[in-house]
Amino acid sequence: AQSVAQPEDQVNVAEGNPLTVKCTYSVSGNPYLFWYVQYPNRGLQFLLKYITGDNLVKGSYGFEAEFNKSQTSFHLKKPSALVSDSALYFCALGYNFNKFYFGSGTKLNVKP
Amino acid sequence: DTAVSQTPKYLVTQMGNDKSIKCEQNLGHDTMYWYKQDSKKFLKIMFSYNNKELIINETVPNRFSPKSPDKAHLNLHINSLELGDSAVYFCASSQGPSGASSTDTQYFGPGTRLTVL
Numbered sequence: 001a002q003s004v005a006q007p008e009d010q011v012n013v014a015e016g017n018p019l020t021v022k023c024t025y026s027v028s029g030n031p032y033l034f035w036y037v038q039y040p041n042r043g044l045q046f047l048l049k050y051i052t053g054d055n056l057v058k059g060s061y062g063f064e065a066e067f068n069k070s071q072t073s074f075h076l077k078k079p080s081a082l083v084s085d086s087a088l089y090f091c092a093l094g095y096n097f098n099k100f101y102f103g104s105g106t107k108l109n110v111k112p
Numbered sequence: 113d114t115a116v117s118q119t120p121k122y123l124v125t126q127m128g129n130d131k132s133i134k135c136e137q138n139l140g141h142d143t144m145y146w147y148k149q150d151s152k153k154f155l156k157i158m159f160s161y162n163n164k165e166l167i168i169n170e171t172v173p174n175r176f177s178p179k180s181p182d183k184a185h186l187n188l189h190i191n192s193l194e195l196g197d198s199a200v201y202f203c204a205s206s207q208g209p210s211g212a213s214s215t216d217t218q219y220f221g222p223g224t225r226l227t228v229l
Contacts, residue, residue, distance in 0.1 A: 032215045043116070043202055043220030044155075051215050088153060093213025098168060102155040 002027045004028045004093035006103035013081045014111055021076040021106045023065075023091030032094035033102075035065055047089075050074060061085070081110045097105040115139050116221040118203050124227045125193055133188045133224045135203030143167075144186035145209030145218065146178060149200045161186050162208055190226075198228045 004025045011099040013019045025031050032051050048059025055067040063074045076089060088107050094100040114190035116137045125131055137144060145168075146158040160168035164180040175191045190197060200223045 034217070036218075036220075038153075041223075043222045044204075044218075046217045046219070049217060090155065094216075096181075096214060098160070098214055100157070100214050102157075103153070105153045 002093065002095055002099065003103065004033075004091055004094055004101050004103045006089075006091055006106045008106050009104075010107045010109065012109045012111065015083050019078050019081040019110070021091075021108060022105060023076065025072050025074065025091075025093045027093060029095055031074075032100075033065075033067060034079065034094065035059065035063070035074075035076050036090045036092060036102075037087050038090065041072045043056040044090060047076070048062070061105045066099050081108075083110050083112055086110045116203055116205055116219050118201075118221040122163050122224065122227075125229065126229055127193055127195060130189070130191045131160050131193060131226070132190070133201055133203075133226070135186050135221055137184055137187070137203075137205040137219070137221075139205055139219060141205040141207055141219070142183055143206045143216070144180065144183075145204040145206075145215075147184065147202040147204060147220075149202060149219060149223070151199070154165050155202075161189075174187050181201075193226075193228045195228050198226055201224050 033047040035047040038044045048057045050057045050067040058064045091103040119134045136146045140147040143162045145160045149155045158172045159178045161180045177189045202223050204218040206218045
């Protein structure tokens with residue numbers, strides 16, 4: 001069955017340190033993978049996506065993600081975290097023509 | 113200009129009532145969606161419309177009925193509201209000229225927080 005998982009409910013990191021928010025997927029066929037961010041009391045905002053091509057995808061606000069087919073992962077990364085990065089992050093999986101699922105979300109806390 | 117807008121932002125109502133949430137997008141997109149986000153922040157798609165036609169209809173009680181008068185609008189009507197309907201409802205849109213493409217970026221509205229008492 002198709003699915004997307006975010007194994008961590010919460011990630012804590014100090015400002016200035018690198019951050020990683022994990023996402024793994026399961027799909028038969030080609031996966032299309034997305035990261036969205038949700039700030040408090042706001043709608044989701046698109047960060048980046050992998051459709052095909054280069055496995056390293058660069059997105060908004062200095063975020064990037066690496067598609068790893070062998071590990072079926074699409075982890076979100078940033079070299080140096082900012083307090084303003086604190087938010088809820090969703091990984092999403094698209095497949096077939098019009099199917100997609102959102103992960104359960106990971107709350108990122110960046111402390112000064 | 114707001115790309116995807118929803119009204120109202122907050123909706124508090126009694127069980128058994130009927131209510132509607134409106135959504136409009138000014139991005140010229142062909143596909144619009146409704147999502148429900150529960151108290152644990154889990155996000156689940158409910159419906160998707162492409163050019164006013166229903167293309168995704170997940171397992172949702174038939175008390176929920178989407179209406180798309182034109183491709184820029186997708187409204188959500190809910191009959192006989194129940195306590196479990198309390199959630200934040202998000203509207204979204206994507207380019208999707210061929211339907212709700214799984215490769216399309218979705219643009220979300222600010223959400224409508226529905227509280228059923």
